Amino acid sequence: MPLVRISLNKKTPAFAHGVADAIHHAMTETIGIPVGDRFQIITQHEAGELIYDPSFYDIQRTDGFIAVQITLAAGRTREVKTNLYRRITELLQERQDVRPQDVFISLLEVAPEDFSLGDGKAQFADALPPHLQKLQATADQSAPHKH
Template sequence: MPLVRIDVGEAVKREKKLLLADAVYDAMRATIGIPEGDEFVMLTAHADGELIADPSFMGMTRTGEFVVVQITLRRGRSTEKKQALYREIARLFEERTAIAPDNVMIVLTENDLDDWSFGRGEAQYVLNPPAGAR
């Protein structure tokens, strides 16, 4: 049930943005057990000066291809699973789009079952919790 937001510069073409979305989804399926079809992604392109990142913070070498991936998901994954997710996203971005791992910032925000409504003004996971969450 993750909600993914991917922010890029406006120079990134639509096709490349779609590859980024697919890469995040594939990485989540491979590392943190996201079920098939659970894909909700917002792709946002920013004009020059609207996506700001220090080019060398934490020892990175960032360029104009800087990408921010924000994932909101249910609480409970181990640090090891989260690190595997980070590695897989960076690997797939580089493999599929040639975006260097130094240009990939990933932020996870965790919440609980009652923090989600998928429509109809209902908290579906409160009314019908997914397997393993009961």
């Protein structure tokens, strides 16, 4: 149920879809997203419409810059998030020849009830899907216990 927004300078449709495929593959590998759970929005920009600092934080960016914003259910650990960032960057480099320095990723974590998959319902407000039930169980086990 993550929603992935991909922004990049204008390229071929095949390149843009290859970027989307790599990101989805990384998500299935690292954060347990089911293969069929794919909702992505690709926005290609004309020259000058995608604004980014070419050297912020001493990272040299080019016009191959890609911004990836993933809205997903909250609860993943820092390690899982770091693995996601690393794997997205690796796959983009391997499959699409994207420079790691040109990959900018941000996660927006929301509560499961903040999603409606259709029909005007919050499908996960009362019952989480299996992959999120596992995530919740892990979070519950690692939470400090009150006495």
